[in-house]
Amino acid sequence: MQGLGVELGEVFTENLYNKRGNRENSRIVNLNDAVLNTNKSAWNRPVVVSKWTPEQAHERDSIIQELQGRIAAHWGFKDTRVLFTLPFWLEAIESPLFIGTFRHPHRVALSLRNRDQSPPEDGWELWRIYNERLLELVEQYGIALTDFDQPDELYLSDVLDKLIALGLDPALAARGGEFFDPDLRNQASSSVDGVSLPADVLSVYDELLNHHARS
Structure with missing residues (x-):
């Protein structure tokens, strides 16, 4: 997105698991974590949020103002x-545009195992929770999906x-494509053949594939 002129603010440009960084804004990540915590949840046991503090709303508005000012x-x-904190952000953002991405559940589970040694079964279940929510938002907002x-x-x-369509x-486009490096796609070479999900x-994975095929 940055390559196509989208301002993301100060983002991670390198980390242990991605030499070019995940391009996430630490203020936004920390704020989303805080809002999840206010709703007695966390990134690994998320719920759709329904409440937030005035201080969290102020930080959100400050982030938006800073990004809009560039x-x-x-x-x-x-x-x-943001799949789960979206109600919090929609309070302050009118008519947002979305693009979503997904990948095979087992490859996500392998990435999670590399980070925190969690068993594949836990990774599959967390994948299901996130991607069921993604499907809800796809239906609600007509989000275009990409298959990683x-x-x-x-x-x-x-x-x-799909970004140009937005x-x-x-x-x-050429500049945007320069960021992509196939060698940095974690677990891309990991076989999913024979994995019994x-x-x-x-069912969720099949539905995502069907949505992607139609988009």
Whole structure:
């Protein structure tokens, strides 16, 4: 998104698991964590939030004002927690535009295991919780989806086409594509053949694939 002119603020440009960073804004991540905590939840046991403190609302408004004050024509952010904190953000943002991404449940579970040694079964269940919520929002807002497990060229083309469809500058497409590095796709080479997923997890994954095929 940055390559296509979207202002993300101060983001992580490098970390242990991604040499180019996850491009998440630490103020937004920390605020989403705080709002989840106010709702007696957390990133690994999330609920859709229904309350927040005046201080959290003030920090949100400050972040929005700071991003809007930069010279870019568009601003935005990336954080999976927003699937559950979206009501909090919608209180202050009118007519937002969305793009969503998903990948195979087992590859997500493997990434989580690398970070915190959690068993695959826990990763599958957390994946299901997040992606069931994603499907709810896809239905509600008509969110375009990208499949992170597509072959490299197809994935890049899919992402750029859908970002341009949201109104980003097509003249910057080449610049946007420069950020993508196939070698940094964690677990991309991990085989999912023979992985037996729970029926409810597989059902959500199949529905995501169907939505992507139609978008």
